[in-house]
Amino acid sequence: MIGTIVFWVAALVAVAAGVEVFRTDSMARASYALAASFVAVGVMLLAFELDYLGVIVILMMVMEMAIMALFMIMLMGMNPALMPMSMVHGKRTATVVAAVVFVGLAAAALLIPWPDRAGAPAADLTRSLGDAVMGSKMLVMLTVSPVLFATIIGALVLGHPRDRYQRYGDDLERDHPDDPIQGGVGR
Amino acid sequence: MPEVTTLQPWWAALAPVTLLTLAAAGAAMAGAQTARRRGDGPLVAATTPLTETWRLLRQRRRVPVAADRVLWHVAVGGLPVVAVLMAVVVPLGSVVLVDSPVGVVWFNAMDVMLWALWWLAGWGPNSTHSLVAGHRFLGLALAYELPLMFALTSPAIAAHSLRLADVASAQQGLWFAVWMPVAFGVYLLSAVAFSSWGPFAVAAHSDLAGGVLAETSGVDRWLVLAGRHLVLAAAALVAVPLFLGGGAGPVLGPVAWTLVKALVVLAVLELSAGRAPMIRPERFAEVGWMVLLPATVLQMLVAAGGAS
Numbered sequence: 001m002i003g004t005i006v007f008w009v010a011a012l013v014a015v016a017a018g019v020e021v022f023r024t025d026s027m028a029r030a031s032y033a034l035a036a037s038f039v040a041v042g043v044m045l046l047a048f049e050l051d052y053l054g055v056i057v058i059l060m061m062v063m064e065m066a067i068m069a070l071f072m073i074m075l076m077g078m079n080p081a082l083m084p085m086s087m088v089h090g091k092r093t094a095t096v097v098a099a100v101v102f103v104g105l106a107a108a109a110l111l112i113p114w115p116d117r118a119g120a121p122a123a124d125l126t127r128s129l130g131d132a133v134m135g136s137k138m139l140v141m142l143t144v145s146p147v148l149f150a151t152i153i154g155a156l157v158l159g160h161p162r163d164r165y166q167r168y169g170d171d172l173e174r175d176h177p178d179d180p181i182q183g184g185v186g187r
Numbered sequence: 188m189p190e191v192t193t194l195q196p197w198w199a200a201l202a203p204v205t206l207l208t209l210a211a212a213g214a215a216m217a218g219a220q221t222a223r224r225r226g227d228g229p230l231v232a233a234t235t236p237l238t239e240t241w242r243l244l245r246q247r248r249r250v251p252v253a254a255d256r257v258l259w260h261v262a263v264g265g266l267p268v269v270a271v272l273m274a275v276v277v278p279l280g281s282v283v284l285v286d287s288p289v290g291v292v293w294f295n296a297m298d299v300m301l302w303a304l305w306w307l308a309g310w311g312p313n314s315t316h317s318l319v320a321g322h323r324f325l326g327l328a329l330a331y332e333l334p335l336m337f338a339l340t341s342p343a344i345a346a347h348s349l350r351l352a353d354v355a356s357a358q359q360g361l362w363f364a365v366w367m368p369v370a371f372g373v374y375l376l377s378a379v380a381f382s383s384w385g386p387f388a389v390a391a392h393s394d395l396a397g398g399v400l401a402e403t404s405g406v407d408r409w410l411v412l413a414g415r416h417l418v419l420a421a422a423a424l425v426a427v428p429l430f431l432g433g434g435a436g437p438v439l440g441p442v443a444w445t446l447v448k449a450l451v452v453l454a455v456l457e458l459s460a461g462r463a464p465m466i467r468p469e470r471f472a473e474v475g476w477m478v479l480l481p482a483t484v485l486q487m488l489v490a491a492g493g494a495s
Contacts (some may be wrong), residue, residue, distance in 0.1 A: 026255065027308075032258060055292045056292060059296035062302065066327065182470065183477075184473040185477050
């Protein structure tokens, strides 16, 4: 009973916060409305007794939106998004695409004759998740993680305004990098 | 699996009161330290948190032009809420409010909430100093969060469980604080950092006219100031099952031992204020990533070796 109420309240909050992302006129509010929507999804997972997944969704999404808000304000606005601005563009196309996708997914969810549940959930879902990630899905993890990591490093190298020649000199001859702000470990 | 009984939901009403009492003790310690430096008498020192509370609760709230009130209220009201949520998974003796099977991750998720709250507290008032302080906190967060995550992983690995009661009872022989000193040290340091306190008070420091406190007044200001002590108190409580053997100890009961240990940790956290200059996030980033992160990973290997 309480589980059902929690699920429906969280579901409504998730959708309402998701709508607010596009209705608001502030990048900060849009980012944190999205965070609130994801937190509600995390709560729904908790209501399904998926403890680890629910908590990790909340953790990751709040962290991500806290950082994303900075980038949104920095890059998305005319005058770094400190003034009110619209969150939508290409309105007509977006509305049509959104409506078609929603109707399609909703129709699929309602019309597909879903099979009855065959097995039972594992006693310790966190452990079985860990077993899957570190066991049968290890190959996927081993492939995806280096690619993601390389993407981050690549983006940083490309995006960083100072390269190693500026830090260490044209022939990389300096012992200590010439940085505007010295690092904390005294290099 | 150790036996802990989950309390009936209405006991939850006591959680904020208990945490507030602990936080008041912490605030009194910090107040006493400040008062002693200023040369005020012991009576002034002990009553500073109370007189400040009385003063701020009567003060009229002042709101700057074009403040984002919604997000600002979320931030100042969220601090005490997150502190209480952080503390409810801590077992007190044989009882616990929320017996979460992933208590360690829950604590981690709540400390990440503080990323959002400190930044929102900076964004809300539409003030330059506050906004800079909020941004600066996120810079610090990027430096301490990953070492903290690995520091939290070590006890969980050694105990083979993410449940705080299991972690506490896995320390029958030796406290994790003793053979995981790096993890414990990083935990304490991060607790000071995510509470924006002492040498890590980047979100609310006088060098930026008070940072997120620059425009807060009245009850808002009280919520931020008290919220900071509440978060410190919650972090001190969580440290007890995580590193200090939970309620284990001679003569006194487990509840008393949990509170005594939490008070000692809280004293360490609170009295870190005023002992070092503020650590600049841009310089601490290198320390976090080059020193603390490898150190905590090694600590994790030691924990894994000791556990198997």
